[in-house]
Amino acid sequence: MNFLEERIIRDGEVRPGQVLKVDGFLNHQMDVALLEEIGREFKRRFGHKRITKVLTIEASGIGIACFAAREFGVPMVFAKKSKSLNVGSDVYMAEVESFTHGNRNQVIVSRKYLSGEDRLLIIDDFLANGSALQGLIAIAEAAGASVEGLGIVIEKGFQPGGKLIRERGFDLQSLAIVDAMDEETGEITFRRQE
Amino acid sequence: MNFLEERIIRDGEVRPGQVLKVDGFLNHQMDVALLEEIGREFKRRFGHKRITKVLTIEASGIGIACFAAREFGVPMVFAKKSKSLNVGSDVYMAEVESFTHGNRNQVIVSRKYLSGEDRLLIIDDFLANGSALQGLIAIAEAAGASVEGLGIVIEKGFQPGGKLIRERGFDLQSLAIVDAMDEETGEITFRRQE
Numbered sequence: 001m002n003f004l005e006e007r008i009i010r011d012g013e014v015r016p017g018q019v020l021k022v023d024g025f026l027n028h029q030m031d032v033a034l035l036e037e038i039g040r041e042f043k044r045r046f047g048h049k050r051i052t053k054v055l056t057i058e059a060s061g062i063g064i065a066c067f068a069a070r071e072f073g074v075p076m077v078f079a080k081k082s083k084s085l086n087v088g089s090d091v092y093m094a095e096v097e098s099f100t101h102g103n104r105n106q107v108i109v110s111r112k113y114l115s116g117e118d119r120l121l122i123i124d125d126f127l128a129n130g131s132a133l134q135g136l137i138a139i140a141e142a143a144g145a146s147v148e149g150l151g152i153v154i155e156k157g158f159q160p161g162g163k164l165i166r167e168r169g170f171d172l173q174s175l176a177i178v179d180a181m182d183e184e185t186g187e188i189t190f191r192r193q194e
Numbered sequence: 195m196n197f198l199e200e201r202i203i204r205d206g207e208v209r210p211g212q213v214l215k216v217d218g219f220l221n222h223q224m225d226v227a228l229l230e231e232i233g234r235e236f237k238r239r240f241g242h243k244r245i246t247k248v249l250t251i252e253a254s255g256i257g258i259a260c261f262a263a264r265e266f267g268v269p270m271v272f273a274k275k276s277k278s279l280n281v282g283s284d285v286y287m288a289e290v291e292s293f294t295h296g297n298r299n300q301v302i303v304s305r306k307y308l309s310g311e312d313r314l315l316i317i318d319d320f321l322a323n324g325s326a327l328q329g330l331i332a333i334a335e336a337a338g339a340s341v342e343g344l345g346i347v348i349e350k351g352f353q354p355g356g357k358l359i360r361e362r363g364f365d366l367q368s369l370a371i372v373d374a375m376d377e378e379t380g381e382i383t384f385r386r387q388e
Contacts, residue, residue, distance in 0.1 A: 029307040030270045032263045059252035059272070063260045069226045076224045078253065101276075113223040 003037060004153065004175045005190050014181045014188060018156070026153065027060035027125055032067075038175065039067030042151040045173050046121055049148045053077055053114070055140065056123045057096070057107055057132050064153060065123040072121065077114065079107040079136060092142045094135035107132075109139050116144030127152040127174060130161020137170070154178065157191050197231060198347065198369045199384050208375045208382060212350070220347065221254035221319050226261075232369065233261030236345040239367050240315055243342045247271055247308070249334065250317045251290070251301055251326050258347060259317040266315065271308065273301040273330060286336045288329035301326075303333050310338030321346040321368060324355025331364070348372065351385050 001009070013021040025031040051072045056065035057079040069076035079094075082105055091108040098105065114120075122136050133150060140147050147170060155162045155174035165172050177191035195203070207215040219225040245266045250259035251273040263270035273288075276299055285302040292299065308314075316330050327344060334341050341364060349356045349368035359366050371385035 023304065024306070025269075028271065028274065028304055030260065030263070030272070032260050032270055033267075035260065036264065059256060059274070062253060062256040063270070066224065066226050066229065066257045066260055069224070070230065073227075075219075076226055076257070077222065078224070080222065080253070110217065110222055112218070 001190065002175065004034075004041075007034060008154070008176055008178075009188060012188065014183055014186045016183055018158070018181055018183075020154065020156070020178060020181060020188070022154065030063050032063070035063050035067045038064055038153060039071045041175060042068045042121070042123065043071035046149040046151060046171075047072075049121075050119055051121045051148055052117065052119045053121075053145075054123055055079070055109070055114070055120045055136055057081075057136060060126075061124045064125055068121065068123050068151065075113075077109060079109050079139060081105040081107055092139040094138040096135040097129070097131040107135055107139070109143075111143070114140065114143035114145050118143065118145035119148045120145050121148055122150045123152075125153045127155040127161045127172075128159040130159075130164055133161065133165055137165075149173065151175075195384065196369065198228075198235075201228060202348070202370055202372075203382060206382065208377055208380045210377055212352070212375055212377075214348065214350070214372060214375060214382070216348065224257050226257070229257050229261045232258055232347060233265045235369060236262045236315070236317065237265035240343040240345060240365075241266075243315075244313055245315045245342055246311065246313045247315075247339075248317055249273070249303070249308070249314050249330055251275075251330060254320075255318045258319055262315065262317050262345065269307075271303060273303050273333060275299040275301055286333040288332040290329040291323070291325040301329055301333070303337075305337070308334065308337035308339050312337065312339035313342045314339050315342055316344045317346075319347045321349040321355045322353040324358055327355065327359055331359075343367065345369075
């Protein structure tokens, strides 16, 4: 097991409805030393690629993406949910469905901050159905930017998002892939990865 | 001028309606080296206090709060807007008005992550009317936690939030206080601070 899988076993909680709660260290209370280690791990996995920007989506992706961007020495851009009065009309937009919140959001990125010159590392905390990632990929494509890699902290391997995105040919890497969770015993089964 | 004021002069934009756009480096695209420097500056200002947690509010506070928390070696907790299906009912709640978005949100923090033992540094990117900060203070008070300090990146000194919070006796420090913005010339006047 890697450092993240060990932490999930120690502090994660399996809840009814195939929910994995990691809000004690990843997406409500954040262990910033862990986030820093996650950033270093993404650098180890994608460091051979030339990356010009890290792209993520608010809110819980932001912390991880900050530490990844710091490792690469590049700016981080986060897609914003819903339309802010302060964001101009000159934006890339995608529609994203939230499994967690049970709703749909438009997410936007200002055209000023993505261009055809950009080589992106897309980062997010969770991957389940893949709607957020597909939205970020659509935004990257609309900007003409290349998606060099996608780095996920926790993938739910029993949901279709990861498979769909890998089948499109993207270099998607998840630090932990949960293949099964037992709601009775709390047992979590990770996919074996190199 | 300090490093932040210099950056605001260089890359900030004054827009109609007393809007200061800093989304090229602070709250949409993020210059993580700048965020790190902001984190170090908060450590310099509040480092004499014992802090057990950094508290902020999603979304644009998260990056700054991460780097501040890293300097202090403590966890970061961010208040979530609206009720997620994944957050239990056992939460502290406050109502917050967004000047930027023109709406009201309930913000919540799980009771698990704040306690009467906590000594908090509250962090946010912007302070204008102070609604978000007052909400975070209310949540801290509901938890019985002490608010040791509040660190803001940019305060709009011509709006009442900062004055109201300082009058309540809190140690509120803003790295840049904008006392006036000229929409015609784009000129920004900062308050002189020690």
